[in-house]
Amino acid sequence: MNNNEFPDALPTDYRLHWYVLDRVLGQGGFGITYVARDTNLDTTVAIKEYLPVDVATRRADSSVRSRTDDQAERYRGGLERFIREARTLARFDHANIVRVHSVFEHNGTAYMVMRFEKGETLAAVLERRQALPEAELKRVLFPILDGLDLVHGAGFIHRDIKPDNILIREDGSPVLLDFGSARYALGQSRTVTILVAPGYAPIEQYYDSGESQGPWTDIYGLGATCYRAITGHAPMDAIARSKGKLGSTQEMLLPAVVAGNGRYSDRFLKAVDSALEFSEKDRPQSIPQWRSQLAEQAGPPKANAPSTPATGSRSARPPWVWAVGGGVAVIALILVAPLLARIELPGTAKAPEPVAAATPKSSENVEELRRQIASLKAEQTDTQARLAAMLQRAEDAEKRKSDESEKKKAAEAEKPKPAVEKRKVEKAAPVKAAPEVVAVSAPAAAPAKPVEIPPPVTREPPPPPPKDPLVVLKEQAERNDGVAMVKLGDLHLAGTGVERSDQEAYRLFRRAADAGNAEAQLRLGDLYSKGRGVPQNNFQAYVWYAAAARSGNSAAKAGADRTAASLQAAEVQQAKKLVDALGKSK
Amino acid sequence: MTQDQVRDAIVDVNSDFRVEYERVLAEKGSRRYQVPRTRAYDAVLAAMQRLSMRIADQASDLGYVSVSAPAPSPLSAAEWSQAAEKDLPRLRDIASRHVGIVAHFLDFEPDGLEIVINATVIESAGISEISLTMRMREYAPPKSGRPRREYAPPTAVRLGLDKIWRALDRELPGARL
Numbered sequence: 001m002n003n004n005e006f007p008d009a010l011p012t013d014y015r016l017h018w019y020v021l022d023r024v025l026g027q028g029g030f031g032i033t034y035v036a037r038d039t040n041l042d043t044t045v046a047i048k049e050y051l052p053v054d055v056a057t058r059r060a061d062s063s064v065r066s067r068t069d070d071q072a073e074r075y076r077g078g079l080e081r082f083i084r085e086a087r088t089l090a091r092f093d094h095a096n097i098v099r100v101h102s103v104f105e106h107n108g109t110a111y112m113v114m115r116f117e118k119g120e121t122l123a124a125v126l127e128r129r130q131a132l133p134e135a136e137l138k139r140v141l142f143p144i145l146d147g148l149d150l151v152h153g154a155g156f157i158h159r160d161i162k163p164d165n166i167l168i169r170e171d172g173s174p175v176l177l178d179f180g181s182a183r184y185a186l187g188q189s190r191t192v193t194i195l196v197a198p199g200y201a202p203i204e205q206y207y208d209s210g211e212s213q214g215p216w217t218d219i220y221g222l223g224a225t226c227y228r229a230i231t232g233h234a235p236m237d238a239i240a241r242s243k244g245k246l247g248s249t250q251e252m253l254l255p256a257v258v259a260g261n262g263r264y265s266d267r268f269l270k271a272v273d274s275a276l277e278f279s280e281k282d283r284p285q286s287i288p289q290w291r292s293q294l295a296e297q298a299g300p301p302k303a304n305a306p307s308t309p310a311t312g313s314r315s316a317r318p319p320w321v322w323a324v325g326g327g328v329a330v331i332a333l334i335l336v337a338p339l340l341a342r343i344e345l346p347g348t349a350k351a352p353e354p355v356a357a358a359t360p361k362s363s364e365n366v367e368e369l370r371r372q373i374a375s376l377k378a379e380q381t382d383t384q385a386r387l388a389a390m391l392q393r394a395e396d397a398e399k400r401k402s403d404e405s406e407k408k409k410a411a412e413a414e415k416p417k418p419a420v421e422k423r424k425v426e427k428a429a430p431v432k433a434a435p436e437v438v439a440v441s442a443p444a445a446a447p448a449k450p451v452e453i454p455p456p457v458t459r460e461p462p463p464p465p466p467k468d469p470l471v472v473l474k475e476q477a478e479r480n481d482g483v484a485m486v487k488l489g490d491l492h493l494a495g496t497g498v499e500r501s502d503q504e505a506y507r508l509f510r511r512a513a514d515a516g517n518a519e520a521q522l523r524l525g526d527l528y529s530k531g532r533g534v535p536q537n538n539f540q541a542y543v544w545y546a547a548a549a550r551s552g553n554s555a556a557k558a559g560a561d562r563t564a565a566s567l568q569a570a571e572v573q574q575a576k577k578l579v580d581a582l583g584k585s586k
Numbered sequence: 587m588t589q590d591q592v593r594d595a596i597v598d599v600n601s602d603f604r605v606e607y608e609r610v611l612a613e614k615g616s617r618r619y620q621v622p623r624t625r626a627y628d629a630v631l632a633a634m635q636r637l638s639m640r641i642a643d644q645a646s647d648l649g650y651v652s653v654s655a656p657a658p659s660p661l662s663a664a665e666w667s668q669a670a671e672k673d674l675p676r677l678r679d680i681a682s683r684h685v686g687i688v689a690h691f692l693d694f695e696p697d698g699l700e701i702v703i704n705a706t707v708i709e710s711a712g713i714s715e716i717s718l719t720m721r722m723r724e725y726a727p728p729k730s731g732r733p734r735r736e737y738a739p740p741t742a743v744r745l746g747l748d749k750i751w752r753a754l755d756r757e758l759p760g761a762r763l
Binding site (some may be wrong): 060061272293534537539540543568569570571574575577578581582 | 593597604607608611615642643645646647649650652704706708710712715717719721736
């Protein structure tokens with residue numbers, strides 16, 4: 001086993017009862033999976049060790065213990081859940097669900113022994129082939145549905161369905177891996193963005209502790225997986241979608257019926273879109289319900305082999321598909337026109353490019369497009385208020401949990417900033433004043449001239465449209481506003497609305513941290529601790545955690561305690577002097 | 587000899603070496619120079635590089651640099667042997683309590699080990715304090731059930747620190763307080 005790559009892993013040839021570890025398969029936030037030899041049966045197995053790095057650490061004697069006494073209860077709770085769920089999974093014997101042989105406690109933690117599956121993940125297949133034809137995709141999807149239905153029937157959900165967690169065996173059959181990972185991790189980390197797979201996780205996984213999650217949550221993951229196999233890329237993540245629906249950005253998910261038109265059957269594409277409904281109540285509520293949508297196929301797939309997947313770039317799309325995309329953009333522009341009037345993001349305020357030369361293939365397509373537009377509009381108007389609340393909750397959930405004094409400070413800091421409050425009001429106001437668009441004809445052949453927008457019904461002058469929040473955030477960050485730098489850094493870490501870049505996040509956090517921003521210091525601690533955007537370095541992680549902890553931030557204190565455990569006492573003293581000097585220089 | 591005995595022997599050696607390491611650090615772990623922090627920091631970088639240490643991470647504005655190199659650097663092979671000769675009896679004595687006569691076959695080998703040194707520079711009223719810490723890091727994972735060796739032999743720490751300070755004194759002539 002590569003100790004540098006997996007420093008927390010047990011060594012090669014380590015013996016766990018009659019299992020002898022061979023190598024590490026992978027490590028996630030909640031544990032390490034090994035390939036091992038069952039010396040009794042002389043077979044190869046996979047063993048998952050419970051080791052949630054946020055709250056537990058490996059000791060010199062190979063045991064796993066909570067990092068601090070405060071975290072002991074949380075660690076124990078997660079461990080018990082790990083064992084309980086392994087026992088539940090062990091009850092299922094389905095060809096398309098990873099087989100759990102046993103679970104046992106050892107080294108102060110637990111080990112789940114599973115069948116070792118050989119094959120290639122669907123993610124790797126898609127990386128290689130970009131897209132899968134409908135028939136092939138269904139050969140992956142339907143067996144997984146069968147297995148998942150069994151699991152859902154026992155009141156258990158996966159929560160982390162994505163191409164990485166579907167393995168295609170050498171005989172072509174699929175198997176769903178890695179049950180429960182997101183669930184073990186939930187509540188152990190401070191930011192949910194690192195717990196969910198962007199694009200594959202529905203909105204309820206970003207803000208909800210579990211109450212509104214159910215089979216529909218897994219159905220979204222499967223729908224997103226299909227979308228990836230159809231278009232060549234994952235759907236945009238749920239937070240970005242929510243902003244698009246609120247009108248604060250132009251980001252709307254291109255429906256599968258549009259992206260895959262002509263290459264997949266309409267029935268199949270509609271079922272995928274149904275699974276990807278933003279709101280959980282609008283999705284199929286059970287596997288049988290979704291299966292019936294998928295199976296009620298009017299005819300065979302239109303084309304078995306996808307030619308070019310829609311990648312989001314204009315040149316990569318077939319002309320007709322681009323025309324539809326342009327049409328949808330026109331309608332989106334109409335619906336949110338008052339909101340966009342002052343958007344300053346490069347390119348976003350421009351009128352859509354002329355698409356008059358492109359024509360739909362048939363009147364059927366035009367009708368389909370109309371239905372899509374009507375659907376988009378309906379979504380826009382019906383769910384605005386709810387989405388605003390959901391987005392707010394999701395963003396709240398994204399924030400780090402800091403102690404009460406930190407919260408008070410933040411609240412105090414926000415009070416004298418009326419601009420922030422004003423923006424919130426402005427955000428909601430134009431939605432009410434948005435002009436009604438009753439009908440749009442042939443949007444796919446949208447003219448170069450702008451479409452006439454009916455005047456607003458209200459006689460009151462509409463409130464001034466708000467600036468795009470991202471533009472505002474960037475401006476504030478450029479002015480060295482610490483809070484804005486932290487928020488923008490978070491967006492770069494998650495790749496939400498901006499390019500995903502750990503380095504850019506580091507630069508933003510570092511600037512804010514140097515100016516004494518405790519949240520930024522805490523995030524720097526996280527980056528150094530995990531080696532994201534910077535070389536992994538527990539000494540620097542400790543320095544920044546300890547610097548942030550001076551403001552009373554409990555998460556920072558926990559981070560400092562955690563990293564201190566891996567440092568020499570002399571190194572801790574050395575780092576503390578640096579922290580003191582840092583405090584004096586501010 | 588069981589795995590548990592080996593583990594206990596390593597734990598005891600680590601513990602003993604740690605006490606001695608902290609004693610050496612208290613005596614030789616930091617020095618003060620009458621130069622601005624930036625100059626002291628540059629001198630640390632230069633001295634470390636002169637000793638064939640590789641810069642692994644640095645933050646000049648913070649006054650921090652981490653350097654590393656395969657053992658026995660910053661010591662020469664001869665200096666490492668000198669340290670081993672001095673500390674080996676002590677190591678064998680501690681280990682023999684757990685593994686008996688096998689302890690007499692133990693040796694200090696630098697193979698598979700890396701030396702990591704953290705240096706910090708803090709300035710106060712025109713005086714820069716440079717602090718050093720040193721640890722061993724194993725390239726390969728330890729064998730099953732065995733703790734990692736973390737603390738260098740005390741004599742090696744002492745010789746290593748002396749060597750670094752000499753290099754620093756050369757970089758900052760006449761500035762040492």
